[in-house]
Amino acid sequence: MADEFIKGLGLFCGAGLAWMVLAGWYRTPSFESPKQLIAAPPEPNSVFDAVGIFLNDVFFWTAIMGALTFWVLIPAINQVRESSSAA
Numbered sequence: 739m740a741d742e743f744i745k746g747l748g749l750f751c752g753a754g755l756a757w758m759v760l761a762g763w764y765r766t767p768s769f770e771s772p773k774q775l776i777a778a779p780p781e782p783n784s785v786f787d788a789v790g791i792f793l794n795d796v797f798f799w800t801a802i803m804g805a806l807t808f809w810v811l812i813p814a815i816n817q818v819r820e821s822s823s824a825a
Contacts, residue, residue: 740810749804757797764791 761775764787771777782788 739813742812746805746808749808750801753797753801757794757801760790760794760797764794810825 753805758775764779765777766774767777779788779791779794
């Protein structure tokens with residue numbers, strides 16, 4: 739169980755940090771704005787902006803789905819497998 743926890747934590751922290759960096763660049767209109775990190779992204783002016791905005795969403799969903807996979811889904815599958823083999 740500890741290995742699933744640390745894998746989920748690693749995905750959550752790593753992808754979450756990458757998401758926060760990219761959201762700070764692309765989704766923060768100003769530092770006085772109340773919508774920091776959640777504002778709509780601007781129109782991309784270059785290929786690098788388009789890739790950054792795309793990766794922002796990828797890292798967000800990787801953090802959420804990676805943590806849920808290793809903290810909820812895999813332990814639930816193991817629990818079901820153990821209970822069905824014991825019967």
